[in-house]
Amino acid sequence: xxxxxxxxxxxxxxxAGSVEAMRMExxxxxxxxxxxxxxxxxxxxxxxxxxxxxxxxxIRGAKIALRRKDAAxxxxxxAPWD
Amino acid sequence: MGLTASSxxxxxxDGGLQLRKKEPDDRVIALAGxxxxxxxxxxNALTGLHQHTGNWPGKTVALAQGRCEYKGRGYLLVDxxxxxxxxxxxxxxxxxxxxLSGGEADCVVVVCDGTCLERNLLLVLQILELTDRVVVCVNxxxxxxxxxxxxxxxxxxxxLGVPVAGVSAGRGEGLDGLCERIRSVADGFEEPRPRRTDxxxxxxxxxxxxxxxxxxxxxxxVAGGGSGTVRRERKADxxxxxxxxxxxxxxxxxFFIFWLTIQGAxxxxxxxxxxxxxxxxxLWRLARALCLPWYVSGPxxxxxxxTAARVVAVMLPPIAIFFPLFTLLEDVGYLPRVAFLMDAxxxxxxxxxxxxxxxxxxxxxxxxxxxxCRIIDSPRERLIGIATNSLVPCNGRFPTLLTLSVLFxxxxxxxxxxxxxxxxxxxxxxxxTLAASALLSKTVLRGLPSAFTLELPPFRRPQLGRVIVxxxxxxxxxxxxxxxAVAAPAGLAIWCLANIRVGTRTLLALLTAFFDPAGRFLGMxxxxxxxxxxxxxxxxxxxxxxxxxxxxGAALGAVTxxxxxxxxxxxxxxxxxxxxxxxxxxxxxxCSTTVLTIRRETGSAKWTLLSVVLPTAIGVLLCRxxxxxx
Numbered sequence: 001x002x003x004x005x006x007x008x009x010x011x012x013x014x015x016a017g018s019v020e021a022m023r024m025e026x027x028x029x030x031x032x033x034x035x036x037x038x039x040x041x042x043x044x045x046x047x048x049x050x051x052x053x054x055x056x057x058x059i060r061g062a063k064i065a066l067r068r069k070d071a072a073x074x075x076x077x078x079a080p081w082d
Numbered sequence: 083m084g085l086t087a088s089s090x091x092x093x094x095x096d097g098g099l100q101l102r103k104k105e106p107d108d109r110v111i112a113l114a115g116x117x118x119x120x121x122x123x124x125x126n127a128l129t130g131l132h133q134h135t136g137n138w139p140g141k142t143v144a145l146a147q148g149r150c151e152y153k154g155r156g157y158l159l160v161d162x163x164x165x166x167x168x169x170x171x172x173x174x175x176x177x178x179x180x181x182l183s184g185g186e187a188d189c190v191v192v193v194c195d196g197t198c199l200e201r202n203l204l205l206v207l208q209i210l211e212l213t214d215r216v217v218v219c220v221n222x223x224x225x226x227x228x229x230x231x232x233x234x235x236x237x238x239x240x241x242l243g244v245p246v247a248g249v250s251a252g253r254g255e256g257l258d259g260l261c262e263r264i265r266s267v268a269d270g271f272e273e274p275r276p277r278r279t280d281x282x283x284x285x286x287x288x289x290x291x292x293x294x295x296x297x298x299x300x301x302x303x304v305a306g307g308g309s310g311t312v313r314r315e316r317k318a319d320x321x322x323x324x325x326x327x328x329x330x331x332x333x334x335x336x337f338f339i340f341w342l343t344i345q346g347a348x349x350x351x352x353x354x355x356x357x358x359x360x361x362x363x364x365l366w367r368l369a370r371a372l373c374l375p376w377y378v379s380g381p382x383x384x385x386x387x388x389t390a391a392r393v394v395a396v397m398l399p400p401i402a403i404f405f406p407l408f409t410l411l412e413d414v415g416y417l418p419r420v421a422f423l424m425d426a427x428x429x430x431x432x433x434x435x436x437x438x439x440x441x442x443x444x445x446x447x448x449x450x451x452x453x454x455c456r457i458i459d460s461p462r463e464r465l466i467g468i469a470t471n472s473l474v475p476c477n478g479r480f481p482t483l484l485t486l487s488v489l490f491x492x493x494x495x496x497x498x499x500x501x502x503x504x505x506x507x508x509x510x511x512x513x514x515t516l517a518a519s520a521l522l523s524k525t526v527l528r529g530l531p532s533a534f535t536l537e538l539p540p541f542r543r544p545q546l547g548r549v550i551v552x553x554x555x556x557x558x559x560x561x562x563x564x565x566x567a568v569a570a571p572a573g574l575a576i577w578c579l580a581n582i583r584v585g586t587r588t589l590l591a592l593l594t595a596f597f598d599p600a601g602r603f604l605g606m607x608x609x610x611x612x613x614x615x616x617x618x619x620x621x622x623x624x625x626x627x628x629x630x631x632x633x634x635g636a637a638l639g640a641v642t643x644x645x646x647x648x649x650x651x652x653x654x655x656x657x658x659x660x661x662x663x664x665x666x667x668x669x670x671x672x673c674s675t676t677v678l679t680i681r682r683e684t685g686s687a688k689w690t691l692l693s694v695v696l697p698t699a700i701g702v703l704l705c706r707x708x709x710x711x712x
């Protein structure tokens with residue numbers, strides 16, 4: 001995926017990225033912001049549920065499960081060394 | 083799951099809050115915080131109460147109150163539901179925000195998780211905007227130590243401008259310090275001067291400013307953090323919620339718990355019954371010695387005593403084993419992981435993954451599960467959760483299922499197949515929940531699944547002894563309370579029915595005959611259908627009432643499995659009858675408490691009716707299906 005922007009589910013398990021944009025309707029964006037997810041936040045992808053969704057992400061030290069569809073609206077830039 | 087009278091009772095679901103001060107100059111202290119940071123543990127430690135605690139977000143849905151005294155002054159503590167923000171998007175956030183902005187609290191204690199301070203500080207900063215009188219309580223210091231985190235609380239206090247106290251509430255460490263800080267703020271010895279965040283008005287920019295400040299604060303305060311425990315936790319999580327292992331582990335755990343329950347409950351049930359029988363002999367002798375007439379001793383001993391004793395003997399052992407085990411899983415932090423595993427299913431059915439949590443509460447008590455649906459944010463999905471909650475077997479129905487599956491499907495001593503049978507019942511209940519959710523969201527509650535976020539809390543080592551003892555005590559009290567409150571009057575009623583004659587037949591015989599055609603239509607008989615109807619106040623009553631009716635109300639066999647089996651066989655029960663009775667036990671109208679709770683929670687007669695009709699229709703359908711196939 002190079003250094004471009006990618007949706008959160010495109011991260012590999014264990015890979016981290018820095019949030020660049022959140023393209024979603026207001027209520028979900030607010031809810032994620034309450035959890036400390038704002039542009040600039042570092043998010044790491046952890047395990048995936050058996051059905052492929054939801055996916056667990058590490059956000060500011062907490063493990064938060066998001067549905068694949070919702071997570072795809074959060075665009076991250078992957079660290080070049082990762 | 084520790085949902086006993088206190089959380090299901092009348093006080094539990096009140097919208098507003100009546101502060102119950104004992105002395106007029108009691109100080110009001112509000113406990114706020116993110117979900118799952120041990121707020122209820124702090125509350126219990128300070129008040130000495132036993133507000134239920136569990137390792138999953140959203141467990142406290144109602145506002146609990148408790149009182150404690152410190153240095154001669156009374157403090158009224160109010161445990162607010164856990165929230166991530168005060169933006170009031172769900173019922174519980176609204177409750178917390180309303181109370182905090184009402185200004186009724188003399189001091190607000192914001193409880194934080196020491197292992198996840200940065201995220202927790204977001205709420206602290208928001209509350210600082212509302213009020214000056216704040217004490218920050220950093221909890222779970224013991225867990226933070228285990229993770230090799232070093233917290234500089236002095237620095238945090240300077241940066242925030244309000245008192246900060248560190249505690250490990252589970253071990254009772256640091257509580258005196260916390261009380262001292264609360265006292266000094268509530269009584270005005272100390273004037274906190276919070277350093278507010280310099281944030282712009284625009285909500286998005288504002289949120290960013292708060293996050294940036296929380297991050298800066300955490301960077302200054304938190305140091306260290308060994309990767310050992312973190313790595314171990316990730317490993318455990320990969321196993322418990324992994325792609326291939328998650329669901330098998332869930333099923334095995336469920337099966338194992340049922341197996342242990344069946345294995346363990348047999349002997350104590352028989353002992354209890356033997357004890358109750360011996361006591362009954364004594365009571366009869368006493369009644370004869372006192373020359374009590376039959377119309378006094380009959381209703382009291384044959385009616386009230388026998389029904390209550392039967393309910394206790396049948397209910398107590400399985401419940402006192404099942405629920406402590408369940409509580410252990412809950413305390414470790416497994417339940418949110420179940421919600422995580424099952425979310426895809428619920429999502430496909432147009433519902434919310436958190437419904438898995440309220441469903442799990444339904445195993446304890448459906449009324450509690452219905453109240454628990456407040457953790458579901460979207461009103462549409464919350465209604466689905468409420469209407470489908472009684473599709474999983476509660477506390478009161480569980481022993482009926484257990485007894486019938488032991489009697490008809492495995493035989494005594496084959497706890498393995500009985501456990502399989504019970505696991506099957508639960509899976510059937512879960513499938514019905516999913517199917518009904520899908521049906522509702524395709525018809526009357528149309529809509530798309532809303533956004534969903536679920537926090538998986540860190541695993542915590544449960545305090546084994548304390549959890550088991552506490553949960554067994556709670557359950558025992560619960561069963562005994564129910565026996566006194568519902569089983570005793572029901573026993574009296576059924577005795578009267580069985581002994582009042584109209585012409586040559588008793589009222590009971592007339593009623594049974596009346597319900598017999600309907601019962602037969604459903605593959606059962608009139609007696610058990612009548613028992614289901616009489617069991618409306620409490621599902622616990624179904625089997626005991628049926629046994630009374632089969633025994634004709636006079637000489638009754640023992641309540642042991644053998645006695646029950648003999649009575650049921652004598653009444654012409656076959657495997658098919660038992661299967662239909664089990665299905666109907668799983669799916670029929672909710673008990674009266676649940677119906678009232680649904681009415682209160684939805685505020686609508688229409689949804690209440692739907693919640694009654696839906697499970698009944700499923701039960702009737704499945705029973706007919708068995709009749710046609712068998």
